[in-house]
Amino acid sequence: MKQAIRALGWAATIFSIFLLLFTITSAYSALLIAQGLGFGEPTTSVHGRILVVSLPFRFGDTGLYDIADFNVTTLIRDRNGFSISESSTFVPLIPRASSNFTVEHDILLDASKLAAGNLSYLLFNDTDLTVDAILKLNFARVIPIELGTNISLPWGAPLYGLAVNNISATMLGPNSYRATVIISYENHAFFDLDGTVELQLLDNAGNQLGTGTTNLLARGGQIPFQINVPNPQRIATARLFFRTSYFNYGPYDISNLRIP
Amino acid sequence: MLPRVAKATVKAVLYLIFLYIIPTLIVSQLSSFAPDLFSTYTDYLAIFAAIVIFFVVASELTAGTIYQYAFNIGRALTLMIFFILALQGGVISQDFEAQGFNFHFAIDLRIYLAMLISIDLLSLARSVLQALNFLSQQVEQQHPTPLPPDDF
Numbered sequence: 001m002k003q004a005i006r007a008l009g010w011a012a013t014i015f016s017i018f019l020l021l022f023t024i025t026s027a028y029s030a031l032l033i034a035q036g037l038g039f040g041e042p043t044t045s046v047h048g049r050i051l052v053v054s055l056p057f058r059f060g061d062t063g064l065y066d067i068a069d070f071n072v073t074t075l076i077r078d079r080n081g082f083s084i085s086e087s088s089t090f091v092p093l094i095p096r097a098s099s100n101f102t103v104e105h106d107i108l109l110d111a112s113k114l115a116a117g118n119l120s121y122l123l124f125n126d127t128d129l130t131v132d133a134i135l136k137l138n139f140a141r142v143i144p145i146e147l148g149t150n151i152s153l154p155w156g157a158p159l160y161g162l163a164v165n166n167i168s169a170t171m172l173g174p175n176s177y178r179a180t181v182i183i184s185y186e187n188h189a190f191f192d193l194d195g196t197v198e199l200q201l202l203d204n205a206g207n208q209l210g211t212g213t214t215n216l217l218a219r220g221g222q223i224p225f226q227i228n229v230p231n232p233q234r235i236a237t238a239r240l241f242f243r244t245s246y247f248n249y250g251p252y253d254i255s256n257l258r259i260p
Numbered sequence: 261m262l263p264r265v266a267k268a269t270v271k272a273v274l275y276l277i278f279l280y281i282i283p284t285l286i287v288s289q290l291s292s293f294a295p296d297l298f299s300t301y302t303d304y305l306a307i308f309a310a311i312v313i314f315f316v317v318a319s320e321l322t323a324g325t326i327y328q329y330a331f332n333i334g335r336a337l338t339l340m341i342f343f344i345l346a347l348q349g350g351v352i353s354q355d356f357e358a359q360g361f362n363f364h365f366a367i368d369l370r371i372y373l374a375m376l377i378s379i380d381l382l383s384l385a386r387s388v389l390q391a392l393n394f395l396s397q398q399v400e401q402q403h404p405t406p407l408p409p410d411d412f
Contacts (some may be wrong), residue, residue, distance in 0.1 A: 001393050008386035015379050027286065144368040149361050 026140055029063025029096075036060020040102070044190065049246050051109040051191060059094060059101040065140035067094040072105045075132040076153070082118050084129065085109050111191075111246035122155060123249060124162055126188055129153045156188025159242070164254050165222060169232035177232045179210065179259075183240070184222045192218035195244030199225045200251075203234040216244065232259045268320035272313050280309035300354075304346045311338055329391035336384035343376045350374075 040056030057072070070091040076084040089105040114122045121127075134148040162185040169177045179201060187193050198213040210227040217223060229235065235257050241250030283305050315335035322328045344350075350370030356363055 001389060001396075005386055005389045005393060008382055008389065012379055012382040012386060015375070015382065019375050019379065031289075142371045146364075146366040148364040151361060 022140075025064050026143070029065050030139070032061045032063040033059065033067070036062075036099075046191065046246075049110060049112045051111055051246070053107040053109065055105045055107065057103045057105065059098060059103075062094055062096055062098045062101060064096055066096045068092065068138040068141050069136065069144075070094055070103060071134075071136040072103070073134045073136075074105070074107050075134075076107070076109070077130045077132070078119060078122065079127055079130075080118070084113065084119060084122075112248070115242075115247040115249040120249065122157060123159045123247075124157050126157050126160060127155050129155045156190065158187050158189040158191070158193055158246075160186045160188045160220070162240075162252070162254075164238050164257060167235070167238075167257055167259060169229070169259050172228070175230050177229050179225075179227050179229045179232050179235060181225045181227065181238060182222050183225070183238070184220070186220040187218065191246065193220075193244055193246075194218065195242065197223065198241040198243070198250070199227065200239040200241075201227055201229055201235050202237040202239055204236045206237075209235060216242070235259060264321055264323060268317045271320055272317050275313050275316055276309060279312055280305060301346075308339075308342060308346070311335070311342060326391060326394060329387050329394060332387035333384060333391070336380045336387060340377055340380045340384075343373060343380070347373050347376075 036059055038058045038060065040058055042056075043054045045052045045054070059067075071088065073086070073088045075086045078084060085108055087105070087107045089103065091103050094101050094103070113119060129152070130150055131153050132148065132150045134146065136144070136146045138144050162183065164181060165184045166182040167179065169179045172178055181199060181201070183197070183199065193216045195216050196213050197216050198211065200211045201209045203209055209231070210229040212225040212227040214223055214225060236255065238254045238257055239250070240252045240254070242248065242252070284302060287301055287305060312335070315331050315338070319328050319331040319335070322331060347369050350373040351366065351368050353364070353366040356365060
């Protein structure tokens, strides 16, 4: 029995020393990681219709243990909870004692999605978006850790305050008029607009009276259209179609127009 | 009795330094990083140190009796329950605020908890065997095994 007691005593002692060492070294490594972890400057770029916001994570020192299964997920939602973007970055292994290890997390924003369905109001209204960020990692391969936060991100509408500013008509001849329509908007988005806007003038019955197309202004402003119409008094609705490199949107109707 | 008390006092002071004062300093350093997250654990450290010191002193004062092993068994069982409660069953989850942002933090310490419980189980097994050994020795002293006859 004495041998068994001695063996159990040794086992408990060795196991305790091992656990104590692991506790101290892992706490020390966690401190090193916490002190060395930093976020670089976010950069934006455009790939096709996808806006990419790159957020670099910098590890100054990863300490004495590997970081496995490093995973960053960001979910961007609008005020109604509709998902705008979900991006994930996975790094299987960040080796121990790594200095200046950088992980780049790309947040992808498909602008064409903004022009669809429930999210189209984001083209015209500034609002706050909710960003849920979840960071998961497996420390020393035995301690899974999860850190989550949600932050509010201001959203600037690319076609903020879109309106018909002025409409007038000049007579060119019998049953021939030139309507001058000025539309205006402000681009509050972080990207410049390019592409075209098409304006169709419609009467009350929805018949097309005339149409014109012109280029969009990168940061907004006033865009004049000059469109030949048979009778300006019949103009009731301005119908707009936007074709940009980020999104296509239309029709967008501005009704109750009156020639003064 | 006096040497026992002296030994128990020395042990209590050493345990106080290594199980309470030094860890509290480390945790207070960590608290500057996320005060909400670590402040709870200062209380747990105090409870842990109190449990260990109580049982160590009690075990020392009752050395040479069956109560010494009873206290050792009690310590192993109490620490197992304490670890399970302090580590919330192995998955600690907490909300805290840092640098103006609200964070949700979760850490899965089930493997670590399993290691802690394993050590306590080893200590428990050792204490039970020691108690059995002590009792059997006492019985042997009270009823010594008769020697074989000379002409055997």
